[in-house]
Amino acid sequence: MSQSSESLINISVCPLCGLRHTYALAVKRSIVLESLRSFSIETTLPRRFTRLFTCPTKDETFQADITLTDTSSDRIESVTVTGLAPDES
Amino acid sequence: MINGESRQVESVVASPLSPHNKALYEAGKTLLVESIEVGREFCKFMIGSSSGAIPVYLGLLKFLLPEHYVLTSRQAVELGAPALVFLLASAVFAVGYFPTKTDVALELLEDINRIRNESVQRRRRFALWGFVIFGTACLWAIVASAVVITLPISGPRVP
Numbered sequence: 001m002s003q004s005s006e007s008l009i010n011i012s013v014c015p016l017c018g019l020r021h022t023y024a025l026a027v028k029r030s031i032v033l034e035s036l037r038s039f040s041i042e043t044t045l046p047r048r049f050t051r052l053f054t055c056p057t058k059d060e061t062f063q064a065d066i067t068l069t070d071t072s073s074d075r076i077e078s079v080t081v082t083g084l085a086p087d088e089s
Numbered sequence: 090m091i092n093g094e095s096r097q098v099e100s101v102v103a104s105p106l107s108p109h110n111k112a113l114y115e116a117g118k119t120l121l122v123e124s125i126e127v128g129r130e131f132c133k134f135m136i137g138s139s140s141g142a143i144p145v146y147l148g149l150l151k152f153l154l155p156e157h158y159v160l161t162s163r164q165a166v167e168l169g170a171p172a173l174v175f176l177l178a179s180a181v182f183a184v185g186y187f188p189t190k191t192d193v194a195l196e197l198l199e200d201i202n203r204i205r206n207e208s209v210q211r212r213r214r215f216a217l218w219g220f221v222i223f224g225t226a227c228l229w230a231i232v233a234s235a236v237v238i239t240l241p242i243s244g245p246r247v248p
Contacts, residue, residue: 011103025098046099052106052114063110064103
């Protein structure tokens with residue numbers, strides 16, 4: 001079983017034009033079934049993804065390393081850049 | 090360059106494309122664009138090959154058949170069939186080559202992606218079936234040629 005969620009990420013200084021851009025990111029996570037133990041410690045694991053973005057000013061592509069977190073109850077399956085945030089486009 | 094708004098995203102570090110990632114990006118773009126053309130070009134090439142195989146096969150038959158040899162109607166069907174199968178393969182490749190009638194709305198990227206995938210799948214299907222038919226015709230032509238070689242020179246003659 002998996003679930004998708006949308007996040008917004010800010011590129012405060014675009015490496016191409018120097019302006020601030022906000023992009024929408026679709027993150028798909030698979031749910032890990034909870035163990036039968038009544039008590040479990042929530043563990044987190046940072047995961048780094050490199051994704052390509054298009055600068056709306058220069059219409060060129062740059063890359064960004066995004067760090068997301070895997071938890072003990074869900075794992076990241078995919079991270080997709082869906083485009084500019086609605087208020088920016 | 091650090092993100093602070095999202096609950097999920099911990100940090101974002103933006104930078105210009107590295108040469109390696111730039112090359113990968115260009116390769117990805119080429120793959121995406123050319124995946125349609127590859128199937129189309131294959132079908133186009135195979136239309137010529139399949140239809141060209143018909144006169145080649147018939148010429149080979151004429152060359153291999155003993156002079157003044159008259160085929161029975163059954164032999165004529167068996168030896169002539171590969172030419173028809175080559176023609177069928179050519180027709181299958183031709184159907185695969187021509188585009189289907191679809192309305193593309195350029196502002197709907199999902200639609201373009203769906204149509205592109207359908208087109209690639211369709212071409213692949215026709216190319217595969219066309220190639221199977223072409224292979225069958227080749228095999229049949231080889232067997233038929235081998236049979237013709239073994240025909241007795243003093244076969245049935247024109248009365």
